Amino acid sequence: MGILLQTIVAGLLKGGLYALIGIGMTLIMGVMGIINLAHGQMMMVAMYIAYVLNTMGVDPYFSLLVAMPTLFLLGVLIQKYLLNPLIKVDTILPENQVLMTVGIGMVLTEVIRFIFKSDYKYVTTSYSSATFFLGGISFNVPLTIAFFIALAFTAAMFWFLIKTDLGRSIRATAQDKDAATLMGINTGRITVVTMGLGAALVAAAGCLLAPVYYIFPDLGGPFTAKAFVITILGGLGSTVGAILGGITLGMAESLGATYLGMEYEDIVGLAIFVAVLLFLPGGFKRLTKV
């Protein structure tokens, strides 16, 4: 019983971070109608920012303040100069925007590899392996902090989407782009902002993960895979779904690693993906209707 509880707690904490990754992806999916296959790579870039700042003595949580604006800018530039021009390009190539994100992901990975080489980097903090106990269950300190910061960001994101003008415009664009344009929303600008927000959110996840994870250039790919599993699980474009999806994936990975063996950790997510396609196409969105 102790092991089970411990596993669930570990999965829940990880799930909070996954939710943050998933929300960024699902926002982009909802507004642009494309999957961003450079999502994990953006997170990787943010982790390297945290690493560089850490070598200068900056705590990874403060590097959030640098990494998020930087990635926001990166997302804005990518959307403005690489993805939006494709709408006007006359081509028979289907999904050229998605292919473009693949190319962008490759470039990000290789540029980072070029600068930092392929070896593992660590963000060292005094609390990296600190734990505290609550009712016989151990909580990893950085993961617990990460979980609560992730919760705060998620709540802030919801407030932003529901209460602010810009947030409403984003939701309107996601629901019906043409109608939103007719209502006077500059949808081109909205896509740029959304990409920036998605990138900033995943940057936050990267910085929060940095103290407990090793950092290397090829880390992007597996996290892109996790991000799309979360998005499919939650339902394309659904933010509530992304949170549920993130937590489910975190739990499932944790349970898989404990009860099946470490080598199954990655395959669990993919198995969920297949199961969702088979039994619940549309994901949690079909159940929650949001």
Add this chain to the structure above:
Amino acid sequence: MKKTPVAAIVAVAALALLPLVLADNYFLHLLILFLIWVIIGSSWNIMAGYTGQVSFGHAAFFGTGAYTAGLFVMHGGFSAWWGMAFGGVAAMLLGLPFGAICFPLRGAYFALASLALNLILMHLATIAERFTGGMQGIMIMPTFVSKVPYYYITLGMAVATLVVVQSIIRSKWGYYFVSIREDQDAAESLGIDTNRYKNVSLAVSAFFTGTAGALYMNYMGFIDPHVVFSLHDYSVMAILVAIVGGVGTIYGPAVGAFIMVGLQELFRSGFFGLFKYLGDRTGSETFTQAMEVVQHAHVLVFGILVVVVILFLPNGIVGDWGKIRKSVFRSKPAA
């Protein structure tokens, strides 16, 4: 019905005669790789370029074919050449249920599912050590010492693939495929069973990719999960080959394969040994370092190439040939 262009026939004839004049192993190796990529690129193209179903995981079919050939040797003690007969069928058997699940769903599902399929197979091939040899992979003894027989077999396969793809595209199926790509609802309303024809195009595509995988196993003699199920080396490369040459054109992937294999080799060998030569001649460290940089830069260049091609040559070299000719040769005044 259009005839096969003379240029294509000349090219095949030239390729067939080439080993008689040029029996250099290095060039034969590059040509074999080029021909394998013609097969994979054309297969990807029939599904993505003509039917509009973009696959991000074609390595799944390639690896299945390669493992079919390898498993024949590992478990039955049969010749790996049996893989040539069954590798394509195995890939097709993998593709059909996969298509049956994904095609009824609209949107990004197919693209994501193909990527997932690729990853799942890579993990499975790694975990099932007893069955596949796990990370150690499968090694076989090559049948021929010389590269010439492999070259002719690959050439035959590539020509067969192009002929079959061309005849499918010019048949009724081809028109069904294109109509699905252009407007699925309109195709459906004209009475085309869109799911069925998406599956047909997937099956053809998987079959040829799987056969190419089996051929690869026979030729290279070694596979492991991270080689044949590699996202970068196969899935993304297949996309690059097709989009650089031209999606939705019959000869585009052949042109793309030529350019991509050439580029890959250019970087792998450090501009065909130019840097090494300069380094040896001048004895300067700079060239040796430059060579290392160049050897590691090929994925970066591929990434930049994806971005540039999609932005500026969205229909590839063959598809945008008119545009290229106009801007490069200025043979006609710009309209």
